[in-house]
Amino acid sequence: MNFSDEEICTHFGESYHEHHGAVSPPVYQTSLFAFDSFEAFTEAQKKEQENYVYTRGVNPTTEILERKLALLERGEKCKCFASGMGAISSIFFSLLKSGDHVLFVNNIYGPTIQLMEHLNRFSIDYSSVDNNLEEMVKAIKPTTKLIYVESPGTMLMKVVDLQQVAQIARERGIVTAIDNTWSTPIFQKPLMDGFDLSVHSLTKYIGGHSDVVGGAVIGNEELIDTISRYGFQLNGAVLSPHDASLIIRGLRTLPLRLKQHQQHCLKVIEYLKGKKAISRIHHPSLEADTKSYINKQMKGFSGLLSFELKQAGFDQVSQFINHLRVFKIGVSWGGFESLVNAPVKRGNEEELNKQGLSPGLIRLSIGLEGADVLIEDLEQAFQALSCE
Ligand SMILES: *Cc1c(COP(=O)(O)O)cnc(C)c1O
Numbered sequence: 001m002n003f004s005d006e007e008i009c010t011h012f013g014e015s016y017h018e019h020h021g022a023v024s025p026p027v028y029q030t031s032l033f034a035f036d037s038f039e040a041f042t043e044a045q046k047k048e049q050e051n052y053v054y055t056r057g058v059n060p061t062t063e064i065l066e067r068k069l070a071l072l073e074r075g076e077k078c079k080c081f082a083s084g085m086g087a088i089s090s091i092f093f094s095l096l097k098s099g100d101h102v103l104f105v106n107n108i109y110g111p112t113i114q115l116m117e118h119l120n121r122f123s124i125d126y127s128s129v130d131n132n133l134e135e136m137v138k139a140i141k142p143t144t145k146l147i148y149v150e151s152p153g154t155m156l157m158k159v160v161d162l163q164q165v166a167q168i169a170r171e172r173g174i175v176t177a178i179d180n181t182w183s184t185p186i187f188q189k190p191l192m193d194g195f196d197l198s199v200h201s202l203t204k205y206i207g208g209h210s211d212v213v214g215g216a217v218i219g220n221e222e223l224i225d226t227i228s229r230y231g232f233q234l235n236g237a238v239l240s241p242h243d244a245s246l247i248i249r250g251l252r253t254l255p256l257r258l259k260q261h262q263q264h265c266l267k268v269i270e271y272l273k274g275k276k277a278i279s280r281i282h283h284p285s286l287e288a289d290t291k292s293y294i295n296k297q298m299k300g301f302s303g304l305l306s307f308e309l310k311q312a313g314f315d316q317v318s319q320f321i322n323h324l325r326v327f328k329i330g331v332s333w334g335g336f337e338s339l340v341n342a343p344v345k346r347g348n349e350e351e352l353n354k355q356g357l358s359p360g361l362i363r364l365s366i367g368l369e370g371a372d373v374l375i376e377d378l379e380q381a382f383q384a385l386s387c388e
Pocket of ligand 1: 200
C-alpha cells in the first residue's frame with residue numbers, strides 16, 4: 001500500500017461506487033443499523049468493534065476518517081473520538097490499572113495532567129520529566145506501564161528524541177504513546193520511530209477550520225481493539241458522523257494548509273528575530289540545526305510558536321495582546337485564523353516562574369491570513385508597546 005499522504009487525504013479509503021459515484025461521502029447520520037434476520041444480527045453483535053451495529057461502535061462515515069488517519073500514521077488501525085481528551089482518556093482507561101505508574105515526558109497538555117491527577121484516586125501514579133532522556137530513564141519505576149510524550153510541546157515547543165524513547169521503553173516492556181497534535185502525521189509519523197500509540201486532537205490542524213472538536217488514537221490492531229472495547233464503547237466519547245465528515249473535508253487540504261502555515265510561520269519568526277523587546281523565540285525550526293534527531297523525525301514545522309517579552313508581566317503582555325487586530329484572543333490553535341494566547345494571569349507570575357515559564361511568554365498560532373498581514377499586525381503592537 002504505497003499511497004502518498006496527499007492521496008490518503010484526498011481519495012484513499014473511500015468507495016465512490018458504493019455511493020452512486022458521490023465524491024463526497026454520505027453522512028451516515030444514524031444511531032443504529034437494522035438487520036434482515038435475527039441470525040445476522042446476533043452474528044454481527046459478536047464483534048461490535050468491526051460490524052455496523054450501533055454508532056457508539058462503528059459508523060461508515062467515521063470509518064472513512066479512521067482508515068485515512070491510520071494509514072497517514074502508517075498504523076494498523078485508528079479509532080476516532082468526540083475530542084482529543086476523549087481519545088487521551090480512552091488510552092488511560094483502557095490500558096491502566098491500580099498500582100500502575102505513568103511517566104510524562106516534556107511539557108504535557110494541562111488537562112491531560114489534570115486527568116491523571118484525578119486517576120490518582122484509583123491508585124494510578126504519575127511523574128513528569130522534561131525532554132532530558134537521562135532524567136527519563138531515572139524516573140522509570142518497576143510499575144511504569146506507560147510513557148506518554150508530547151513532542152513538540154505546545155508551550156515551549158521543545159522536541160523529544162522519539163527513537164531513543166521508543167527503544168528505552170521497548171527494552172523494558174513499557175507502552176509508549178505520543179500526543180502528535182503539533183506536527184500532524186504529515187510532518188511526523190511516530191509509529192515509524194517505534195512508538196506504540198499516536199494520539200491527536202483533530203480539533204487543531206487536522207480539522208483546521210475551527211468548526212469541530214474531535215480526537216483520534218492510532219496504533220496496532222491489538223491495542224486499538226482494546227481501546228475500542230473499553231475506552232471507546234464503554235467510555236462513550238463518540239465522534240458524531242457529521243463531525244467526522246467535517247474532519248474528512250478538513251483532511252483534504254491538510255498537506256496544502258500545513259505548507260502555508262509553515263512558510264508564514266518561518267517568515268514571522270524571521271521578523272520576530274529583529275525585535276529588541278523579545279528575549280527568546282520558541283519553535284523547533286530554531287533548534288533543527290543543533291539537534292539532529294529533529295530533522296530525522298520531523299519533515300516540517302507547523303505554525304505554533306511562542307516568544308518571551310523581556311521583563312514583562314501581566315500588564316505588558318495584555319497591552320501587547322490588546323493592540324493586535326488580526327490575531328484573535330482565544331484558546332486552541334491550528335485553525336485558519338491566527339490566534340494569540342498567554343499563560344500569564346494577574347498575580348500568577350511567580351507560579352509561572354516556578355514552572356519554568358516566563359511571565360512574558362506569548363503564544364501565536366499562525367493562521368492563513370498571509371505573513372505580511374500578520375507581521376504588520378505585530379509591528380503596530382510592538383510600536384504601541386514602546387510608546388506606552
Ligand atoms: C487541544 C489539545 C488537546 C485536547 O484536544 P481537545 O480536542 O480539545 O479535547 C490535547 N493535546 C494537545 C496538545 C492539544 O493542543
